[in-house]
Amino acid sequence: SKYGVYIHDSHVVKANSSLEIRHKCPLGRPWNSQHRSIFSGCYLDDSILPAGYIEWSSSDPRLSQNTTMAEFRDYGPGFNATARREAGNVTIEMTEGEYEPFSSPEKVFQFPFSGEFGNTAWIDAHPQVELTSDYM
Numbered sequence: 001s002k003y004g005v006y007i008h009d010s011h012v013v014k015a016n017s018s019l020e021i022r023h024k025c026p027l028g029r030p031w032n033s034q035h036r037s038i039f040s041g042c043y044l045d046d047s048i049l050p051a052g053y054i055e056w057s058s059s060d061p062r063l064s065q066n067t068t069m070a071e072f073r074d075y076g077p078g079f080n081a082t083a084r085r086e087a088g089n090v091t092i093e094m095t096e097g098e099y100e101p102f103s104s105p106e107k108v109f110q111f112p113f114s115g116e117f118g119n120t121a122w123i124d125a126h127p128q129v130e131l132t133s134d135y136m
Contacts (some may be wrong), residue, residue, distance in 0.1 A: 002108045004068065004103070012039070012078065014047040022077075024049040027071075027091070029056050033064035038094070038102055040072040048078030052091030068092065068102030072099040 001054065005028075026049045026062055053069035055061035070078070071094040084091040092098075102108055109119040 002036070002110075004038070006037070006102065006105075007039045008044060009041045010039075010050060011043045011045075013043075013045040016128060021047050021073075026054040027052050028069060029054045030062040030067050030069065031056070033048045033062050034066050035062070036068040037072055038068065038070045038072065038099075040094075040099065040102070042071075043076040044074055044078030046077040050078075050080040050083030051087035053085045054082075054087075055090060064089065070094045072096075072102075 006036055012027075025047055027039060027044075028035075030053075053070060055063060069090060071084075072094040081093060084093060100107075105120045105123055106118045108117070109123075111119040
């Protein structure tokens with residue numbers, strides 16, 4: 001199963017470009033040790049925490065060999081590969097080979113019961129909000 005959250009070719013930005021950022025936001029944190037999320041090809045603005053993902057808490061990190069909190073080819077002022085590595089490898093920077101099984105919706109989403117891949121008719125590939133210069 002490849003259940004999880006997949007965010008691809010998107011802009012991750014603060015609500016308004018005129019906002020002054022006081023605290024930065026992580027990409028996410030694991031609600032359990034089976035957490036899986038991948039940001040790929042995303043523009044990350046300066047509101048993103050340099051470490052990327054974070055642990056649930058210091059006393060209960062909820063990380064295991066089954067936890068996937070990853071990025072592939074993200075970019076922008078909120079992407080900091082050095083800070084991600086220095087944060088203890090919580091954020092995985094995927095190689096092309098590691099990302100390949102997740103590289104298209106057809107490779108990720110399965111039909112119920114049969115388990116065949118390619119269940120993508122439900123995906124709305126068009127943005128609901130037209131991006132303006134405030135978001136870029």
